[in-house]
Amino acid sequence: MEHIFYRLFCPGGFRARLSMGRGSDKAFAAYERWINNYRVASLWIAQKHVERAVDANGGLVRLENFLPEFVAEGILSTVGAVSDEQWNDTSANTDYRQNNISHSFSSVKHAKGLDAVVRLFSLVRPGSLNSFSAAKYCKTDHIAPHDDRAYAQVKLDSGRIITASRTLAVIFYLTRDWREEYGGVLIDLEDPTAPPGVGRKYVPLWNSVVAFRVPRYHAVTPMTTNRPRYSIFGWFLEPGRLYELYRGEDAESGKEADRQGAGQHKRHAGAKRKSGGLGTADDAETAPGPGAAGRGVETAVTGEADTLQLGSGAQHEMSQKLSRTNATQHGPRVKRQRNADMDRTEVEPSWRRSAKQRQSRGHRQNSAWQHQQQEEDIMGQERRPSNAIQGAVGGTVKGRGGLGSETALGRVRAARLPGRWQGRRKHMCVQ
Numbered sequence: 001m002e003h004i005f006y007r008l009f010c011p012g013g014f015r016a017r018l019s020m021g022r023g024s025d026k027a028f029a030a031y032e033r034w035i036n037n038y039r040v041a042s043l044w045i046a047q048k049h050v051e052r053a054v055d056a057n058g059g060l061v062r063l064e065n066f067l068p069e070f071v072a073e074g075i076l077s078t079v080g081a082v083s084d085e086q087w088n089d090t091s092a093n094t095d096y097r098q099n100n101i102s103h104s105f106s107s108v109k110h111a112k113g114l115d116a117v118v119r120l121f122s123l124v125r126p127g128s129l130n131s132f133s134a135a136k137y138c139k140t141d142h143i144a145p146h147d148d149r150a151y152a153q154v155k156l157d158s159g160r161i162i163t164a165s166r167t168l169a170v171i172f173y174l175t176r177d178w179r180e181e182y183g184g185v186l187i188d189l190e191d192p193t194a195p196p197g198v199g200r201k202y203v204p205l206w207n208s209v210v211a212f213r214v215p216r217y218h219a220v221t222p223m224t225t226n227r228p229r230y231s232i233f234g235w236f237l238e239p240g241r242l243y244e245l246y247r248g249e250d251a252e253s254g255k256e257a258d259r260q261g262a263g264q265h266k267r268h269a270g271a272k273r274k275s276g277g278l279g280t281a282d283d284a285e286t287a288p289g290p291g292a293a294g295r296g297v298e299t300a301v302t303g304e305a306d307t308l309q310l311g312s313g314a315q316h317e318m319s320q321k322l323s324r325t326n327a328t329q330h331g332p333r334v335k336r337q338r339n340a341d342m343d344r345t346e347v348e349p350s351w352r353r354s355a356k357q358r359q360s361r362g363h364r365q366n367s368a369w370q371h372q373q374q375e376e377d378i379m380g381q382e383r384r385p386s387n388a389i390q391g392a393v394g395g396t397v398k399g400r401g402g403l404g405s406e407t408a409l410g411r412v413r414a415a416r417l418p419g420r421w422q423g424r425r426k427h428m429c430v431q
């Protein structure tokens, strides 16, 4: 309940809107032109070479000044203008019977102008399945250690359902002048240069991206300020079960890990949690933060709907209902939970529109190329899976994201995964 209380004092969009300052209408219009211009946006993102940078930096990288300043401002205005009612509560308590760990924040996938933002970040890995949302952390919000491992079942246009795994996490920070003492610090628990169990701190930096390969243990420290911490976060997925998922055997070791540390996350033990519930339709708006971490096998069984989005050009869509399986993997000594929520990324309409416009203007080739490219990317994977993916789909292969990272995991002192999504409960964030 504590986090709900603090959200009452977590000022929202009004202030963010002002942040564009004088002439903000003009600036915002320029932002809208930029973000809706596929060629400009895709070239900009492409020259960031995010994945190359991730690999060159041991699996996690921070890229500063990621977007043109006025674009970052425009995104902050867009996210800041999301109303309190639109933010979805994304929280759970530590509850070993429910196999939950502590996390809380607010998230939203669909709001005015947000589709364009989500679409922009899909360009980090064009033509791939992805799932992005906006996040807002208020005082006491946090995420306990987790590794983001998760599956999603994706229904292709052909009707075939494939399982996909998160493989790359991307977070874009909208935090001006943030200070460590405000909390909300990202801790990379697998940085080889950091003391074991302590990790490396990434104080959220305005207009920066942190990207890392999944799985990778990390956490967000509890917020101590009423200043909202806004971000865009999400994952790219690849076909196949590319790592093992938790099966529940390690619940006891998770308890042990909990005893050993990360005690600050227990502060939310009193929060209300929807008991045993699977995701509701509204959970689709709830972003898959902590590892959809927990979104578990139950969901798959019940076959809840989900839609993921194809990155890049955007004319093509996976407008599918997905029955969802989500779970994440833990190494030894790791607490894990599973729960249900949904993660629906609708197709971005405006680029699709502009594609049509381009076609009607005789620029067919460009948009047709994008469409075909995406279709080949996904369908090709479906028709001609790599050996790794074939094996993974068969459920026998530990993919590159799996327990191969056991060495690193061994250094994680206390790792617990976030818990059950709370579903419909909305936030009250007032000025």
Ligand SMILES: O=C(O)CCC(=O)C(=O)O
Pocket (backbone or CB within 6 Å): 143, 148, 171, 185, 186, 218, 219, 220, 231, 233, 288, 289, 290, 291
């Ligand atoms: O916002 C961050 O710094 C990390 C968020 C995160 O780990 C998540 O949403 O799973």
Ligand SMILES: [Fe+2]
Pocket (backbone or CB within 6 Å): 146, 147, 148, 218, 289, 290, 291
């Ligand atoms: Fe995460």
